[in-house]
Amino acid sequence: MQIVPTFLLIGVVVFVIARLLPGDPISAMLGDKATDEAVTRLQQQLGLDRPLWVQFWLFVLRVLHGDFGTSIAFHVPVLSLIAERLPATLLLTGMASLIAVTIAVPLAFVAATNANRWPDYLIRAVFQVGLSSPIFFVGLLLLIVFAAELRWFPVGGYGDTWPDRVYHLFLPALTLALSFAAVLMRNLRSAILDTLTAEFVDFARAKGLPRRIVLFRHVLGNALISTVTLVGLQVGVLLGGAVITETVFAVPGVGRLMVDSIFSRDYPLIEALTLVLAVLVSLVFLVTDLVLMWLDPRVAR
Amino acid sequence: MTDDVAGVKEAVGAPSQTAWRAVGFVRSIHRLPASLIAGGVITALLMLAALAPSLLAPYDPLTFDYMALLQPPSFKHPFGTDQFGRDMLSRTIWAATIDAQIAVLATLGPLLAGSAIGLLVGYYGGVFDIVFGRLVDLVVTFPFLVLVIAIEAVLGPGLVNMYIAVGVVGWVFYARLMRVEVRVLRDLDYVAAARVLGYGDLRILSRHILPNAARPVFVYWMTDMALAILLGSSLGYLGLGAQPPTAEWGVIISDAKNYISQAWWLTVFPGVAIVIAGIGFSLIGDGLAEFLDVKR
Numbered sequence: 001m002q003i004v005p006t007f008l009l010i011g012v013v014v015f016v017i018a019r020l021l022p023g024d025p026i027s028a029m030l031g032d033k034a035t036d037e038a039v040t041r042l043q044q045q046l047g048l049d050r051p052l053w054v055q056f057w058l059f060v061l062r063v064l065h066g067d068f069g070t071s072i073a074f075h076v077p078v079l080s081l082i083a084e085r086l087p088a089t090l091l092l093t094g095m096a097s098l099i100a101v102t103i104a105v106p107l108a109f110v111a112a113t114n115a116n117r118w119p120d121y122l123i124r125a126v127f128q129v130g131l132s133s134p135i136f137f138v139g140l141l142l143l144i145v146f147a148a149e150l151r152w153f154p155v156g157g158y159g160d161t162w163p164d165r166v167y168h169l170f171l172p173a174l175t176l177a178l179s180f181a182a183v184l185m186r187n188l189r190s191a192i193l194d195t196l197t198a199e200f201v202d203f204a205r206a207k208g209l210p211r212r213i214v215l216f217r218h219v220l221g222n223a224l225i226s227t228v229t230l231v232g233l234q235v236g237v238l239l240g241g242a243v244i245t246e247t248v249f250a251v252p253g254v255g256r257l258m259v260d261s262i263f264s265r266d267y268p269l270i271e272a273l274t275l276v277l278a279v280l281v282s283l284v285f286l287v288t289d290l291v292l293m294w295l296d297p298r299v300a301r
Numbered sequence: 302m303t304d305d306v307a308g309v310k311e312a313v314g315a316p317s318q319t320a321w322r323a324v325g326f327v328r329s330i331h332r333l334p335a336s337l338i339a340g341g342v343i344t345a346l347l348m349l350a351a352l353a354p355s356l357l358a359p360y361d362p363l364t365f366d367y368m369a370l371l372q373p374p375s376f377k378h379p380f381g382t383d384q385f386g387r388d389m390l391s392r393t394i395w396a397a398t399i400d401a402q403i404a405v406l407a408t409l410g411p412l413l414a415g416s417a418i419g420l421l422v423g424y425y426g427g428v429f430d431i432v433f434g435r436l437v438d439l440v441v442t443f444p445f446l447v448l449v450i451a452i453e454a455v456l457g458p459g460l461v462n463m464y465i466a467v468g469v470v471g472w473v474f475y476a477r478l479m480r481v482e483v484r485v486l487r488d489l490d491y492v493a494a495a496r497v498l499g500y501g502d503l504r505i506l507s508r509h510i511l512p513n514a515a516r517p518v519f520v521y522w523m524t525d526m527a528l529a530i531l532l533g534s535s536l537g538y539l540g541l542g543a544q545p546p547t548a549e550w551g552v553i554i555s556d557a558k559n560y561i562s563q564a565w566w567l568t569v570f571p572g573v574a575i576v577i578a579g580i581g582f583s584l585i586g587d588g589l590a591e592f593l594d595v596k597r
Contacts, residue, residue: 013439132527133572134531149562235444237445239446240446240447243444243539244538244539247538258450274447274451277444
C-alpha cells in the first residue's frame with residue numbers, strides 16, 4: 001500500500017509540471033484574437049478560474065476517469081493514442097529484459113565464480129565498455145552492421161503481424177538489452193560474490209555436497225532471486241532506454257511519442273505520458289514485490 | 302624512513318633531497334590503482350582537447366570544403382569528412398569542449414545542493430527525513446530520462462535547460478549518499494565530544510562531519526560525470542540537449558542520421574569519443590573508490 005502515496009505524489013508532480021508549462025492553454029486553443037468573453041467562458045469550462053486545490057481535485061478526478069484530454073497534434077483522445085502505442089513499448093522492453101537476463105546471468109555467474117582471475121577481468125572490461133556506451137550509439141552501430149551492411153534486419157519500423165513485429169524489434173531489443181545487461185551484470189556479480197561467502201554455502205560444502213551442485217542449486221538459485229529484484233528496480237532505466245531506442249529505430253512506441261510530443265508542444269500528451277510511464281514503473285515495483293514474496297519466503301516475513 | 306635514507310645518502314654525496322622527493326613521487330604513483338592512472342590520463346586528454354581544441358585539431362571545424370564531401374577516413378582526414386566537407390577529426394576534437402562542459406556543469410549543481418541537503422537531512426532527521434524519504438521514492442519511481450524529458454518539455458529544449466532539468470532530479474542521488482554517511486557519523490563519540498565542547502551545529506557539520514562524509518560522495522561524482530556525458534550526448538542526439546550548429550558528439554551523430562548507410566565514419570568516431578570519455582571518468586571513479594577505500 002506504499003504505492004498509494006507514491007501515486008498521489010506522481011499526480012502532484014505532473015499537475016505542477018502541467019501548470020508550469022509555458023503559454024496558457026486558452027490562447028493555444030482560441031488563438032490571439034479571441035474576445036474576452038470567449039476567454040472567460042472557456043476558463044469556466046476548463047475550471048481554470050477555480051482555486052488551485054480545486055483544480056488539482058478536478059485533475060485527479062479526470063485522471064481517475066481516464067480522461068486525459070485531447071492531443072493537440074493528433075486531434076484524438078490522448079488515452080487512445082497511448083493505448084495504441086503502448087504494445088510496441090511493452091514488447092520491446094519485454095524482449096530486451098529477456099535477452100538481457102540471458103546474457104547477464106551466465107556471465108555474472110562465470111565472473112563471480114572466477115573472481116579476480118582472467119575470465120572475471122575480461123567480462124568486467126567488456127561490461128565497463130557497455131556501461132560507457134550510450135544506447136543510441138550502440139543502436140546505430142547495430143543498425144550500420146546488421147541492417148545497412150548485412151541487411152539481416154530491417155532498418156526500423158514495426159510489423160503488422162506478431163512474428164513480423166518480433167522480427168522488426170529484434171535489433172532495438174538487442175540494443176536495449178546490451179546496455180541493460182551491463183547494469184544487471186555489474187550488480188549481479190557482487191550479489192553472487194556475497195552469496196558465495198554466505199554461511200549456508202559453507203554448510204552445504206561442509207555437508208559434502210560437490211562444488212558443482214552447491215553452485216547450481218544454492219548459489220544460482222539465490223542469484224535468480226537477485227535478478228528478479230534488479231530487473232524490477234531498474235525498470236525505470238529500461239523505459240528511459242526505450243525512449244532512445246524507439247527514436248533510433250523509428251519504433252511507434254510511447255517513448256518516441258514522448259519525444260515527438262515535446263517538439264509539437266503537445267502538452268496534454270506529455271502530461272499523460274509522464275503519468276502513464278511513472279504508474280507503469282510503480283506497477284512493476286508492485287509485481288516484483290509479489291513475485292519475490294512467492295520466490296523467497298524470507299521476503300514475506 | 303625515507304628521510305633517514307635520504308639523510309644517509311646525502312652524507313655520502315648521493316642525489317639531493319629534491320631528487321629523492323621525485324623518486325618518492327614516482328613511487329607513490331606506483332601505489333595508485335591502475336584504473337585511477339588510466340582514467341586520469343584519458344580525462345587529462347579530454348580536458349586538453351576541451352580547453353585547447355585549436356592545438357590538437359588539424360583543420361578549422363567549421364570550414365566547408367565542397368571538393369571533399371563525405372570522404373572516408375584517409376591519411377589527410379583520419380576521421381573522414383562530413384556532408385559539407387568538414388574535417389571530422391577536428392569536429393570531434395572541438396566537440397570535446399561542449400561535452401567536457403556538460404560533464405562538469407550538469408553535475409556541479411546536484412553535487413553542491415545534494416551534499417548540503419543530505420548533510421542537513423542526515424544530521425537533523427525527523428520531519429526532514431520523512432519528506433526526503435518520500436521524495437527519494439518518487440524520483441526512483443520516475444524513469445530518470447523520462448523525468449528529465451518532462452522537465453525539458455516545460456523549459457524547452459537546449460543546453461542550459463538540460464542542466465536545470467538534470468539538476469532538478471540529480472541532487473537526490475548525492476543527498477541520499479550524504480545522508481547515509483552523516484547518520485552514521487553524527488552518533489559517533491567524537492561528534493558527541495564536539496557537542497559537549499559547546500561547538501555549534503554549523504561548526505560540527507562543516508569541520509567534523511563533512512570531511513569524513515565526503516569520500517563516497519566524491520567518488521560518486523566521478524561516476525556521475527561519466528553518466529552526464531552519456532545523458533548529455535543522448536539528449537543532444539534526441540534534439541533536447543545542445544542545439545545544432547553547436548558541435549556536440551550526440552548532435553554530430555544526429556546530424557549524420559541521413560548518411561548512416563553511406564558514411565559510417567560520421568557516426569562511429571564521435572560515438573567512440575563518447576565511450577572513451579565515459580570510460581575515463583568511470584575508471585577514475587573505480588580507482589578512487591579503491592584508493593579511498595569506499596565501498597560501493
